[in-house]
Amino acid sequence: MRATKCILQSASKTLDKYALFVPKTGVFPKGYEVASLASGVKKNNALDLGIIRNVNKSRKSSAAAVFTTNRFKAAPVQFSRKVLDATSGEGIDAIVVNSGCANAVTGELGLQDAGKVATQVNELIGEKNSTLLMSTGVIGQRLQMDKITGGIQTLFGQNKFSSDFDSWLKLAKSICTTDTFPKLISAKFSLSDGTEYTLVGISKGAGMICPNMATLLGFIVTDLPIKSSALQTMLTGAVTRSFNCISVDGDMSTNDTICMLANGAVDTPVIDESSSDFKKVSSQVTEFSKQLAQLVVRDGEGATKFVTVNVKNSAEFKDARTIAETIANSMLVKSALYGQDANWGRILCAIGYSKLGNYESLDESKINVSFIATDNSTPRELKLIANGVPQLDIDESRASEILSLSDLEVLVDLGTGSEDCQFWTCDLSHEYVTINGDYRS
């Protein structure tokens, strides 16, 4: 017990996450412009309203989205779902994002507010049914419509739109709540004919200001030409392996939304699911989504560690994911990681109570569990359980070294198949309890 206080204090040493994870430059897809401002909803003149618009009208843009499965869906989620259903995801040319108010649990009036915001933007861009909405912030409060509509008027009236790095970074900032850094990534990729396309991604979470809940928002924008149905397939696949494989505290919000726009501003043939390049694009987008999703975990409330839970060789992917998620959400495992305690018993315990679809994915006598160092130190792998048998001669000092890293991996090899799932989580710290035990302010 004596050593604890000192360990827990050293675990709390904070990384300079802004310096580590916020880029200083980027590449951006053709044909998009963004703008943001402080509408006054948030205090302290902080950015809280942003718009991304497609200005390339050479062909119809495609959109796809994945929404929260929480039964209580916020108004912007319900509204955007309807727009996508009505348009089959074609011709979506704007996304409005706002922070400070989630427009959740606001009933029929909240839905009407959402409709008015979208109508205003549709009129300003001269289209119909072309605008999606994303909101995050306090729930149970209505949007301050005067501030939101006034802000939108200013963005268009004073033409604040631009496509430079600073504007994209400001957009990323405008959806932050208690995030400690904005989440923006971008990348180029090329397909078989050598043409280059660009991806930009923005996400936020998992922070909160009471009385509300963590909201995960993310969007990915590209100049690739792709059919909306293929885009939806691609996004759903990418989210399954990225945003659905992260957890800070296991609480699923009413507002979670990941959406993707593709305007086809690069003038190459339109891709669909039968295209030879579809698989390649999908895999690019999946990797990109993973990076974007990981940033959310890196900014997890109170987190001192970024932990990859890697469940390998499962009979089914779904079960690998369930096991990884169960480990990642275990308060006991997360507390042990925070305290840098090589407590493999808790990991095994969590594996054992995972609610699997197919119990053939799990065979006690085949399980291997290790800690993996992510720096260049050796031995990289420290085996804790081999074929179901606890290793009695574990090198405790090496365990302490690995657990003191701010980035580490828990490897679980089930040995029952060939499906893998990587899941990303953070530890449970005193700071988490302080943040979430706080009075609404």
Next chain:
Amino acid sequence: MRATKCILQSASKTLDKYALFVPKTGVFPKGYEVASLASGVKKNNALDLGIIRNVNKSRKSSAAAVFTTNRFKAAPVQFSRKVLDATSGEGIDAIVVNSGCANAVTGELGLQDAGKVATQVNELIGEKNSTLLMSTGVIGQRLQMDKITGGIQTLFGQNKFSSDFDSWLKLAKSICTTDTFPKLISAKFSLSDGTEYTLVGISKGAGMICPNMATLLGFIVTDLPIKSSALQTMLTGAVTRSFNCISVDGDMSTNDTICMLANGAVDTPVIDESSSDFKKVSSQVTEFSKQLAQLVVRDGEGATKFVTVNVKNSAEFKDARTIAETIANSMLVKSALYGQDANWGRILCAIGYSKLGNYESLDESKINVSFIATDNSTPRELKLIANGVPQLDIDESRASEILSLSDLEVLVDLGTGSEDCQFWTCDLSHEYVTINGDYRS
């Protein structure tokens, strides 16, 4: 933010739980004797080995048990399951409990150790297949067989058995690990003919010493004459409404065991499921089990609050339970309770992501959520959500008063049926993180 530190500190003020929850006297069923000692497995000469034996041989005793559904079942769980299967729960006359070592993840050798302990006791009481085992403590370590068998020899050789209050209380202490108080309750009940019977119950948890996990152990002993099959039905029903309705951190152990013995030392006709008194006995045992289970939550690690989550008027009991459990396990809800934050958004959010069997149990427009004071202050009920609509004029000072209680209720009325579930949990405190982030010591 400023007020937080002070609130969180005042929340940490500890109750004198030993004075509040440990009885000074008790009533005990006829025909049972108990003994316990410090075998040396635990440090500091703490009690760590106990035996309960039935000495009433006028008729065969009945036994029933409910075990963890964790896939990795500890050796004592596997062993006891086999004994009950082989005997159909008839003629079980001893339970051996030990703390300090859970005999979990110990493979074939651990099972052999369990068998040796049971054989030793069976021989000492002159029976076969009559002994059940319960263990709690460190996992991945084998039982120190010399200390355990030596201890058992002493208990019988020096006839340490007795049926007085002190002996029962010592037995309750002998299964404690990081419990802050022993959990012992007893009660008398009578059936239609006026005959009196007695129930005694002991439980432990949810504490842990690394590297291990919380273990929940409990047993209930009575002098009622009842068929073992009826006893099993009764215990399963009672556990569904008691031990399966509590949660400290949502982690399910490898060792969880609740068992019940009934020796029929009161000389009345044997009860079975068709007896007119069966329902009455069952309801007595269920209420008794609830009290015993609640003590575990009251001793939850780091807990500053005892919270009843009462989900009423559900279309199905299972869904009421799932919703109650989801609220009770939400790290966000638990942190808010600790911080005394009237954060109903998090409660609604947890309801919304509960994984229900029948979504007709949930209708947003019918939900009512309230905080309920459990002292005599008024108004007793503070409504937060009425028919799905957040109450905008919530009396924040009354909310603070209710949330400052060490015992309070969250009431969720689903309005979709007539099934109710009460679930008991505690808050998530800094102390929880400290305890579970601690180095194994």
